[in-house]
Amino acid sequence: MPLSRAKIAATAIRLADVHGLDGLSVRKIAKELGIGPMRLYDYVVNRSELLDLMVDAVYARIAEAGQRSEWRATVLAIAHATRDAALDHEWFADLLGGRPHLGPHALAVGESTAAALSQAPGVRGIDDLQRALGAINAFVIGAVRREVTERRTARSTGTDLTAWQATLGPYLTRMLETGRYPTVARLVVDGAHLDAEETFDHTLTTILDGITSQPRT
Amino acid sequence: MPLSRAKIAATAIRLADVHGLDGLSVRKIAKELGIGPMRLYDYVVNRSELLDLMVDAVYARIAEAGQRSEWRATVLAIAHATRDAALDHEWFADLLGGRPHLGPHALAVGESTAAALSQAPGVRGIDDLQRALGAINAFVIGAVRREVTERRTARSTGTDLTAWQATLGPYLTRMLETGRYPTVARLVVDGAHLDAEETFDHTLTTILDGITSQPRT
DNA sequence: TCCCTTACCGTACGCTGTATTTCGTGGATA
DNA sequence: TATCCACGAAATACAGCGTACGGTAAGGGA
Numbered sequence: 206m207p208l209s210r211a212k213i214a215a216t217a218i219r220l221a222d223v224h225g226l227d228g229l230s231v232r233k234i235a236k237e238l239g240i241g242p243m244r245l246y247d248y249v250v251n252r253s254e255l256l257d258l259m260v261d262a263v264y265a266r267i268a269e270a271g272q273r274s275e276w277r278a279t280v281l282a283i284a285h286a287t288r289d290a291a292l293d294h295e296w297f298a299d300l301l302g303g304r305p306h307l308g309p310h311a312l313a314v315g316e317s318t319a320a321a322l323s324q325a326p327g328v329r330g331i332d333d334l335q336r337a338l339g340a341i342n343a344f345v346i347g348a349v350r351r352e353v354t355e356r357r358t359a360r361s362t363g364t365d366l367t368a369w370q371a372t373l374g375p376y377l378t379r380m381l382e383t384g385r386y387p388t389v390a391r392l393v394v395d396g397a398h399l400d401a402e403e404t405f406d407h408t409l410t411t412i413l414d415g416i417t418s419q420p421r422t
Numbered sequence: 423m424p425l426s427r428a429k430i431a432a433t434a435i436r437l438a439d440v441h442g443l444d445g446l447s448v449r450k451i452a453k454e455l456g457i458g459p460m461r462l463y464d465y466v467v468n469r470s471e472l473l474d475l476m477v478d479a480v481y482a483r484i485a486e487a488g489q490r491s492e493w494r495a496t497v498l499a500i501a502h503a504t505r506d507a508a509l510d511h512e513w514f515a516d517l518l519g520g521r522p523h524l525g526p527h528a529l530a531v532g533e534s535t536a537a538a539l540s541q542a543p544g545v546r547g548i549d550d551l552q553r554a555l556g557a558i559n560a561f562v563i564g565a566v567r568r569e570v571t572e573r574r575t576a577r578s579t580g581t582d583l584t585a586w587q588a589t590l591g592p593y594l595t596r597m598l599e600t601g602r603y604p605t606v607a608r609l610v611v612d613g614a615h616l617d618a619e620e621t622f623d624h625t626l627t628t629i630l631d632g633i634t635s636q637p638r639t
Numbered sequence: 640t641c642c643c644t645t646a647c648c649g650t651a652c653g654c655t656g657t658a659t660t661t662c663g664t665g666g667a668t669a
Numbered sequence: 670t671a672t673c674c675a676c677g678a679a680a681t682a683c684a685g686c687g688t689a690c691g692g693t694a695a696g697g698g699a
Contacts, residue, residue, distance in 0.1 A: 230654080230655060230656080241678065242656085243657080243659095243678080243679075243680085244677095244679080246656095246658095247677090251656090251657095252655095299520065302564060302567035305571060307593070307597075315603070315606050316603040316604070316606050319605040319606055319609060320604075320605045331608065331612050332614060332616060335609060336616065336621055336624065336625065338609075339565070339621065340625040340629075342564065343564035343567075343568055344561050345564065346564035347519060347560035347562065347564030347565070347567070348556070348560035350519035350520065350560075350563060350564070350567075351560055354519060354520060354522060355522075358522050377524060380524075380526065380529060385530070386529050388533055388536040388537045389529060389532050392536060396552050397549060397552075404553055404556065407553065408553065408556070408560070411633065412557075412628070412629060412632060415632040416628065447686060448686080448687065449686075449687085459648095459688085460647080460690095461647070463687095464646085464647080469687065469688090
């Protein structure tokens, strides 16, 4: 099997899944492929373009989820697929929103989302569409990032309470015991572990409701 | 003036403002301060902790904006202050949502936001509060990141249409001319340049409305 | 006066992305 | 068949990174 952009991207993705984005280097990808590091630059101009390649490969999977018959179902499907992708490939969350996503599959996802939103009842002109797209994109980006970071710290500190207290505790509990952050303290102590997917879906629905029932400003 | 964490953070922020996060290195900060690179590690354990320092310094400015008398005004003020901070310090947007923000000032901002939201009419229990906080945090993170990236690409490609077409055009216009992305094409061609701050405010208001008028799930 | 502790700094290592040079090999020509 | 060329791949080189470590200079106590 000859070398190709797709194969390079696949290998890079595999490595990034295991070692994270910081643990990903051109040299390691090359070694994994059994070639010299410079070979990669015959297929890619930059390390940055390599990341773009990886990102678009993930968007390819997201694009498969789109295109339901109903606009709302389409938007929800894409949002959930994006979230799922980021949970499978946490580095994807690091890149999300950090660069313009202009690969063919990213554009396809954008097209599906935009097309769906343009059929929503409250979206009347192109300005409304732009706003609606911006709103749901912003939420998805932020929510996914938040969830991934949360998951990472939970993993690194240990998931159970005692281990958590041993790691972040000394600092954080001391902070919370100052009494200067009562509400945060209440959230940390009493806060239940809400189902992440359900919360995601719920908030997204709320935003969609807000968009569709919006009187023109 | 002796060396201190605050002074280090201030210098690092100044450098990052000019050269971005990628152009920021321990060595450059040290050189700017006229000391050896290793001196910094007497005040900071990691490069990562240095970033935390910078982030919390920015949160200090954000915290000043909070604490209005009305809950909604407070949330809006904090959100706008966060956005303003990210526009002043674009690297802040790169870090936003990417790590847990546990510095004292970040906690203070979290406290103000949470306290405000807990007084919103639709927020009844701690679960509601957690959800509401998550929703507006997610939106702010995503929206700010989006806007900063947009601003960056606009700056790098040039702001006027012809320069833009010369840079991204060859690829993007070809893409759009395939006809596979009609809605995106319409957005790019006909899309007006909406006022970013106004859009931010508008969407945020929509989300707040959605939260406060939410029937319990 | 001598020693010890403490604070500080320069050097060094292994890594990064990438530009450039060298090398090995297959094919074409004399 | 012998020779040369061209071209693709690999090795080397360079500047910069975060940071571990060893040495040194300064100041206080015996």
